[in-house]
Amino acid sequence: MTPVPKATPREFGQALKGAREGAGLPLEAISDRTKIGTRTLAALEDGEFGRLPNQVFARMFLRQYLDLVGMPHAEWLPAFDAAWRSFADSSQSFPLDRSIPVKRRRIGPWIIGLALVGAGVAGVLLVERRHDAAPATPAAGSAVLVPAPEPTAPLQPAATPVVGPAPATAPAPATAPAGAPPPSATTLVVKALQAPCWVEVRIAGEQPSSRLLAAGAAWELPAGGKSIDLVLGDAGAASVAYMGSVRSPVGRPGEVARVHLAGAAPPPATP
Structure with a gap:
């Protein structure tokens, strides 16, 4: 052994x-x-x-x-x-995701280039406006041709349209009865997608709870808009919906994910 x-x-x-x-x-x-x-x-x-x-x-x-x-x-x-x-x-620690360095870009040359292009466009528009505003003067001794009016045909009385019976309208289809109401935005919904998934839920101010969700099963927990911390055993096999935000799937298959869900903003203090 x-x-x-x-x-x-x-x-x-x-x-x-x-x-x-x-x-x-x-x-x-x-x-x-x-x-x-x-x-x-x-x-x-x-x-x-x-x-x-x-x-x-x-x-x-x-x-x-x-x-x-x-x-x-x-x-x-x-x-x-x-x-x-x-x-x-x-106190060992292993980060789940490595931060990606952000490459800073210089925007000064872009601003200067846009300013030059704008100045060029403004100059072209100003020249065209001055050209259009100048009146056209005819040359001395030139005749001005005025077109002769064309003969107009006599007006014929308009034909009165024949109004027939209105076509029969088909009755509106019956509306199917509405199903069960969806869970409210303050209810946490965790669903296992194509595979089982271990889930641990910690709602602020409450005791943690956990369970193993079978594939296709969902777990609904009324949270009242509080902040929530989740631990998912397989991030690629779970979806999370809370406060109008949906993540499906939460991460990559086989990856353990820790997710923090912010709660609703507190109401403003009254004076």
């Missing part, structure tokens, strides 16, 4: 990977069976606990992993808890 080190998350992950390779299981096979993203499983084997949702979810993932590899829970789960305490004490 492979000894399980309890010192650091990286040593724990290396022992876990060695047990999987010894069982002859590729990481993709475990992902297909458990519906856990390969990114999350790789973070568990690499000891990068900062990329996992939290200890509760990570422990659930590890149980499914151990069942497929055939390793005992009684030995590996305590070792995982010890490695997680080591991770929490060392």
